[in-house]
Amino acid sequence: MAQRYRGRFAPSPTGPLHLGSLVTALASWLDARAHGGDWLVRVEDIDYPRCVRGADDDILRTLAALGLHPDEPPVWQSRRETRYADALHHLDAAGHLYPCGCSRREIADSLIHVRERHQTLGYxxxxxxxxxxxxxxxxxVRVPDGAAATICFNDRWQGRQCQNLETELGDFVLRRADGLWAYQLAVVVDDAQQGITHIVRGADLLDSTPRQIHLxxxxxxPTPSYLHVPVVVNAVGEKLSKQSGAQALDTAAPLQALRQAGAHLGIVNGEDAVDTWLAAATGQWKEKLAASS
Structure with a gap:
């Protein structure tokens, strides 16, 4: 029996939902619905200094106003830290980790000399x-040497992707110098614990995927199926984000927001109500991409 589809949308509560994040939310929701699966919401709030008080509740209210309802209660990463500690302990006991005493400045200085020798630009x-x-x-965490350092996967939107962790990245951080958990570890632990089978997210996270597969x-x-949608950019070509001045979505005009996000994904239909628009969009998505899962 095939495993039931489980997807998720995992926003960081650094501000209100905007068009760029809605594109990801909509794509992940459509993919789950097209497969007859479950769609979950996970609030990724472990980078405490960047989180904005109340932004998580605002994001959840906005999703509801747009008709994007999760099939299970949302979870918060900040309430799951013991799971990350257990994973870190497991990796350490297996000899995969080591403590690092380098500051950012020291790493940057060492890379200047590395560039002069035309060698790796990773750590x-x-x-x-x-x-x-x-x-x-x-x-x-140590990355493999030699041929094993190349991690490849087939992305349902972007095609086959490969990255050499040794030459392009180097050993990467799982617990930061400030004591916070690195995104790469937390997302891998949470996706596995929640039984996520399909990950749909923005292409800005494409190069994080080989690290996550390594972990x-x-x-x-298990390694889920991946699909990375094109990110929304502003007038000067920057990724649309809170930092680049993205405007909060207008929940009083949910259909307009959905149409904008859908157009970015190549989904256009003439339905004039949220529920019928989403139903039509699900059918369009199924024709467009579900067969490639």
Whole structure:
């Protein structure tokens, strides 16, 4: 029996929902509905300094106003930190981690010399074999060497993707120097615990996927299907975000917002009510992409 589809939308509560984030929410909702599956919402609020008080509730209200209702109660990453600690302990016990004492400035300075030698531009592995008298600041996970360093996957929108973790990235952080959990670890743990089978998100996270697949392999977790939709950009070509001045969605005009987001995804129909527009859009999405899952 085929595993039941489970997808999710995972916003960070750094401000109100805007067109760029709605595109991702809508795409993930449509994909779940086209597959007859479940759609979940997870609030990714572990980067506390960036979170805005009340933004999570505002996002959930906006989704509801747009007819995008999750099939299970939302969850918050800030309430799941023991799971990340357990995963970190497992990786450490297996010898996959090491403490890093490098500051951002030290890493940047070392990369200047690396560029001069025309070698890797990723983390140079300064602390891989010991702290050399430095105090531990963060925890890094080792990436594979040689051929095993290349992680490939088939993206349902973007096509086949490959990244060499050794030469393009280097060992990456799972727990930051400020004590906060890195996105890469938290998202892998949560997706597995929630039984997520299909991930639909923005293409700005495309290059995070090989890191997450590497962690899935180390933790013995399944790898979901991936689909990365094109991001919305502003007039000067910057990704539309809170930082680039994206405007909050007008919940008094939900159909207009859905039509804008749908057009970005190639979904256009003439329905004039939210529920009928979403139903028609689901059929269009199914024809457009569901067959590639």
């Amino acid at each position: 140079p592995g300064t602390c891989r074999n010991g702290l050399h008298g430095k105090l531990p600041r963060a925890w890094r 899935q392999h180390l933790l013995g977790l």
